[in-house]
Amino acid sequence: MSGLNVTQLKNEIVRPTLNYLGLGGEAAVNLLTGTALAESDATYLRQIGGPALGLWQMEPATHDDCWTNFLRFPAQSRLATKMQQIAGVSAPTADIMIHNLRYACAMARIKYYRDSASLPDASDAAGMAQYHKRVFNSPLGAANALGNIPDFKAAIAA
Template identity: 55%
Template sequence: MIGLDTRQLKTLIVTPTLQALHLASPAAINLVTGTALAETRAAYVRQIGGGPALGLWQMEPATHDDCWTNFLNFPAQSHLATVCTRMRAPDLAATAQLVTNFRYACAMARIRFYRVREALPASTDAAGLSAYHKVHYNTAQGAADPAANVAFFAEAIAA
């Protein structure tokens, strides 16, 4: 399955979204773009085979809610919370927008990574970005294969 054009995903969705959050860096942009490729090939918005994960970034509703409950709802994060809230459409629940609203789903993926204490790998380190994704986004029990996914992060870097 061919998904969204990677260059368009990176330049028209990921980069401006991360810039709006003031969380854009070459490494963050490549990480978030590569994550969409690794999770869904930037082609699927529902988890294949069932399961709770939603959107291009395959965020589970529980993870989304945790980002809000244990991070964005604190005063120190009020700027990020305001930006994320403004990205949402008023007629849908926030978790539904992980499927329908690429900008909001992208922002929430970046928030998930932003909460990690470990520094981001170098922006051109496809293997490092893939390993970072596996450890900090997919989890040890998840299906992501960091060796196989290096190609997706390399694609994100090249876009």
């Protein structure tokens, strides 16, 4: 059971954030909503016993890598400007993901956006769970693609 209402998370945070970035669409909205459920049950703003931050549980090193090795390049200047606007500062730090749900969501979307594979179909919960495990969590991470299918089903249904 999640801390936030999943439909409100999806429609009040995820959808408008991704649309603002120009990286929306139903597949992305469902993927990001499901990721918040899989990572933190849409409840925790800090990982218990770990470094990850925000509902999407992104580690500060991953946040910084997104800026250093992707957003800082001229080809991504439009996205970087939008990310700064969402964060409310010109040099966003990882701790902003704790209190700014839109920024945390946007950073999670950037993490996925950097992957060259297409997003799974908007209604493919199993595909989203596998994609989440491969791209967002990594082979060494604790996520269980099979166990997370219900989270992505809930995101799709919300």
